Structures are given as C-alpha cells and as structure tokens.
Amino acid sequence: METTFYRTLASFDRIPTYHALRKLAQKHRALMNLQLGEICSVVVSSPRLAKEIMKTHDLAFANRTQFRAGEILDYNCLDMVLCEYGGFWRQMRKYACTLELLSAKNVRSFESIRQDEALHLISSIKTLASSYTSSVVCRAAFGKHINKLEGTKAATGQLGHEELVDVLLRIQASCKYQVPITKHNIKAVIPDMLVGVIDNPFTTIEWTVSEMTRNPGVMAKAQSETREAFRGEKDKKKIEETDIQHLLNLYTVSFR
DSSP states (O other): OHHHHHHHHHTTTTSOHHHHHHHHHHHSOSEEEEEETTEEEEEEOOHHHHHIIIIITGGGGOOOOOOHHHHHHTTTTOSTTTSOSSHHHHHIIIIIIIIIITSHHHHHHTHHHHHHHHHHHHHTHHHHTTTHHHHHHHHHHHOSOHHHHHHHHHHHSSOSSOOHHHHHHHHHHHOOSSSOOOHHHHHHHHHHHHHHHHHHHHHHHHHHHHHHHHOHHHHHHHHHHHHHHTTTOTTOOSOOGGGGGGOHHIIIIITO
C-alpha cells in the first residue's frame, strides 16, 4: 500500500490537483481508482460517466468517508458535511437552509448588514478583502451585540430578527420533524454553514477579480457599463445592491 500511496502522491508534485488528475486521465482512462492511504478515491474525467455517478447513481456515492478527526471535531460526524445521507441531511438542507436561512426573504433582510460591511470593505479593500464575507456571516449568524439582544428580549419578550442560532434552536424546539435535532447537531452544523458561506463567496470574488484583471477588455466593458448606468444619477452617492440587476453585462457575464 505504501508504494501505491507514494506513487500516487508523486503525480501531484507541485502542480494544481486538477492538472494532475487530467494528466493521469490522459495516461490511463476517464475512470480511475486512486488509493490514497486507506481511502479509495474514484476520479471521473468523462461527462458521460460523471452523469452516471452524480445523477443516475447519486445515492450510491452520496456518503463521505468518515474518519477519526471528523468524529472528534464534528460530534461523531453529526454535521451536514460528514453525516450519512438520509432523513437528517435532507431535513436540514430543506428546512434549515433552503426554507429558513437562505430564503429570499431572509437574505433580503440582511441587506443593511451587507451594505454596512461593503462600506468598510471599500475603505480599505486591500486589507479587508477576505474579511467582508466573514463579517457579514458572523453578524447575520450571531447578531450585533449580545447586550443589545438581551435588552431587546427583556423589553419585548423576544429577540426580534432571527439569526442563524435562533433559527436552528427554533427548529429544534418545534419537534415537528421526522428526525430529532440535538444540541450536538446544532453545534456541528454551525461551522459547516460558516465555512461554506464565507469561503465560497470570497473564492468567487477573488476568481472574478483576477479573471477581469487578466482580461482588460472585460474589465473595461464592466467599468463602462457601470459609469454609463449611473451617469445621470447626480444625487446617488453609492451603488446599492438592488442596482446590480440593471448592470446586465456585469450581472450576467462577469458574475455568472
């Protein structure tokens, strides 16, 4: 096994992973089984085979490998990333994510937070590029200040706007779902959501800006469209989030 493991590692030496996998696929075939230590990884490099695995036989490949670190860090793999595919995963994805946390209404309710953090980002974009999404998510997840939340609850008997933890606790307390949600589930799911919604937007922004920088024509077209769209707006000091839908090229091409 050691010989196979080190031979496989040698194929990934100092080049991006997807480049290494492409070279292996060109040398061998579109469907490969890589032995990475104790874990067997299936690598698919064909659109037809990818459809077979990810659509036709999706359930057979839905589970992730559970390992010791996940059992320790994620409360015996009770989070959404490492848990077995089944009722709990479908329940959390549908109700906690789609219908509650990421619903259009809930996303719009955090617009003021995004605008506030965007202003901080613009003031020092070089040093704050990676902190924008982190600040938005953390404020949306846990609220502004604990003492303000406690004061609101004491005065009105409720916390008002629900954050991430509030939604998860409410879902747990409702007891109306088929699979019970425990406190360990909640503690394990929170890091999943924070990592997912912080890392993905930052990676997207970084990739988009780098690609536009590499393609001056695309950058110039986006800049021209933005200036043209707001040339007559004398009283408009800043572009709002709702204005992006009017920038068709930027919205449909640059950030697609």
